[in-house]
Amino acid sequence: MFKQYFPIFKNQEDLVYLDSAATTLKPAVLLQSLEGYYENYTANVHRGLYPNAEKVTEEFDQARTVVANLINANSNEIVFTHNATDALNTIALALDSQQLQGRKVLISESEHHSNLVVWQEFAKRNKLELCIVEYAENWEQDLLDQIDDSVALLGLSLMSNVTGLRPQSLDKIMKKASGSKVITVLDACQSIVHQQDDVKALNCDFLVFSAHKLYGPTGLGILYIKSNLMQLLNPVRFGGGMVEDVQRSQSSYLEGPMKFEAGTPNIAAVLAFAKVLEFLREISFEKIYIYELELAKYLHQQLSQLSGFKVLGGLQSVRTLYALDFDMVHSHDLAYGLGMKNICVRAGQHCTNPLHASLDSRASLRVSLGMYNTCEDIDKFVLELKKVLNFFKK
Amino acid sequence: MNIYYQNIMDHFHNPECYVKLTDYTTCxxxxxxxxxxxxxxxxxxxxxxxxxxxxEGEGCAISQAAASMFLSEIIGKSKKEILDLDKQFILDLIEMHLSPVRLKCALLCMEAVKKAILSL
Structure with a gap:
């Protein structure tokens, strides 16, 4: 249905790409934008006064608005970073730990390493207690129970990159966190491609995601900072592009997102990502999600007919991502065998070692859907998976 | 469908040296x-x-077969001879192309043995 928009399928007709949770494939509109910027009007941003530079600056500033609209933020609340991990590190560096002393950092065990290691290190350096809510059947309730005014910061993903699940009690969690003056950091890396959350409705302080998981280019992360915090936080990287005035012995810095964007940003990626978002909006995010849910139902149906594995997080609900742990065959061997047929899936622990340990899984095979997938892709995956499993039975 | 050579599968299904030594010097x-x-x-x-x-341990066919092949080859060698071995030694045993990610699986046992020696 949407495959036609992705040139890779013209170059690899047999490609079955089921690893969109790692990175999505790229639509033609992205490549055209990159080519346009590099071939027709290359210039730096916020500097030159000639027509090409003015065009780049206009498009770059407009891109910030396009990204902001995606999550119902204001454009002065959107910082461009290198990736989501960089965005999370920026938050950790910018927060004033003096004001957090004596309070805890709270995260869930299902967090990706990027939203875990950052807070581990943040807690260690600032001598704060790190509380990790164990992944169990009632983990959301446990998390809710732990939220009170002793918590300084809550880090939470809106969709696990292993279970594919969204916290069902998200609204309650956010309300309680807000009532307890907890700083909330939401990781939207996996969710943003399927469900574009409204930061105002969530009332979060920070939200991060990477462009490359939303059909955009690599090397670009998005950091949403609520406007009141944007004013309070100090920059963490210094140099050109973020200064208001520079004297020999001291400098003053810009207000707003640009104070966090020292040096030349990834201009080509920013411009291209805006084009991708406009392209997706034209198709309609809702239409894409409805299509993905149909695919997810089909995948769920096919997986329900197989045996000899467990689904991390359970197979009860339909979702766009499943991590499967097979009893008899290691996920690396399965992924390698599938790869021989150009079926791309992820194997390993997917940067969630504590979660895998908690679920008593040494590694898993992750299948994740994107807008370009079809039921035929799922059929081919299941067929070849059975063949690979059969090979290891011998 | 043939994913790995029979030699690898034989070592994977029936690994050599897969036991815990009781009188070991180091682990x-x-x-x-x-x-x-x-x-x-x-x-x-x-x-x-x-x-x-x-x-002892668990892992993919490549890591288990590489361990089985590697360990049976190094008995009788000196510590220095073992420490001097490089990834080519494993690749010659495995006889298949390995991507960087899978190379890590194949080299895991050799790395563990070297670290065991260096820990003495």
């Missing part, structure tokens, strides 16, 4: 972060010479 456990593979090697040394070696 070392190593994990591969990306795939969760883990291996523990037991080394019995007499002076400078490796007299016996074994491993």
């Amino acid at each position: 070392f456990e190593l994990k591969n972060l990306s795939c969760g593979d883990q291996i523990k090697v037991y080394l019995k040394l007499e002076g400078d010479i490796l007299k016996d070696v074994s491993f």
Whole structure:
């Protein structure tokens, strides 16, 4: 249905790409934008006064608005970073730990390493207690129970990159966190491609995601900072592009997102990502999600007919991502065998070692859907998976 | 469908040296972060010479077969001879192309043995 928009399928007709949770494939509109910027009007941003530079600056500033609209933020609340991990590190560096002393950092065990290691290190350096809510059947309730005014910061993903699940009690969690003056950091890396959350409705302080998981280019992360915090936080990287005035012995810095964007940003990626978002909006995010849910139902149906594995997080609900742990065959061997047929899936622990340990899984095979997938892709995956499993039975 | 050569599958299904030595001189456990593979090697040394070696652990066919092949080849070698071995030694045993990610699986056992020796 949407495959036609992705040139890779013209170059690899047999490609079955089921690893969109790692990175999505790229639509033609992205490549055209990159080519346009590099071939027709290359210039730096916020500097030159000639027509090409003015065009780049206009498009770059407009891109910030396009990204902001995606999550119902204001454009002065959107910082461009290198990736989501960089965005999370920026938050950790910018927060004033003096004001957090004596309070805890709270995260869930299902967090990706990027939203875990950052807070581990943040807690260690600032001598704060790190509380990790164990992944169990009632983990959301446990998390809710732990939220009170002793918590300084809550880090939470809106969709696990292993279970594919969204916290069902998200609204309650956010309300309680807000009532307890907890700083909330939401990781939207996996969710943003399927469900574009409204930061105002969530009332979060920070939200991060990477462009490359939303059909955009690599090397670009998005950091949403609520406007009141944007004013309070100090920059963490210094140099050109973020200064208001520079004297020999001291400098003053810009207000707003640009104070966090020292040096030349990834201009080509920013411009291209805006084009991708406009392209997706034209198709309609809702239409894409409805299509993905149909695919997810089909995948769920096919997986329900197989045996000899467990689904991390359970197979009860339909979702766009499943991590499967097979009893008899290691996920690396399965992924390698599938790869021989150009079926791309992820194997390993997917940067969630504590979660895998908690679920008593040494590694898993992750299948994740994107807008370009079809039921035929799922059929081919299941067929070849059975063949690979059969090979290891011998 | 033929994913791995028979030699690899034979070592995977019936690995050599897959036991815990009781009279070992040193042991070392190593994990591969990306795939969760883990291996523990037991080394019995007499002076400078490796007299016996074994491993326990779990992992993909490549990591298990590589461990089986590697350990049965190094018995009788000196500590220095073992420390001087490089990835080519494993690749010659495995006889298949390995991507960088899978190379880590194949090298896990050799790394564990070297770390066990260096820990002495």
